[in-house]
Amino acid sequence: MGTKAKKAMNKNLKKANSKKPSDGADFLPLEGGPARKIHEEKQPREGTAKVLYVGRIPHGFYEQEMKGYFGQFGTIKRLRIARNKKTGQSKHYGFIEFESPEVAKIVADTMHNYLLFEHLLQVHLIPPEHVHPKLWRGFNYRYKPLDTVQIEREQHDKERTLEEHNKLVEKILKRDKKRRKIIEAAGIDYECPEIVGNVQPAPKKIKFDD
8 A cells, every 4th residue: 555545544534533423323433434323113102002912822722711711801802713724723822802902901911921721821912003904804703624534434435446446456455565574574473364355457348240
């Protein structure tokens, strides 16, 4: 670096250090730059939140039980428990909306970390601007879970074509062969019973004389 460049750099540093920090700055400037003011996040308005998030809901403590329990604090406008779309089982968290924001604040302060059936409830107020517009869509819908037993029964008892039947029997025979190898490798002297049902041959095409 040349002599002129060094003189210019020292001159710039002196100018930067001679500048006074701006009024209302949150921290002093580093060398080479003025002070900056930290951006302050706007806090949600108090006394307007009516919706509560309730987490770690124990098994068996569902909509009716929650209405009866939390209803002692005040009038519940809406209540919803998150459920699995396929099985209908609870995901152990939900949302409650009270008519009065004062009641919601009391419930959040009282029931947070409350021990219920060996579960510490997690109760928090949700600011109005953070409530999703689709949160209460279908909140009063009583979900009817799928009857998986009936579905499997219909799948098992359905009429199959000859090709589907042969594929099914081939899978059964393949699993049986693998089972026999495992038993033989383990040194167990056991004769597996034969599988009833064989692969049926495809029907022969019969030509008729004209």
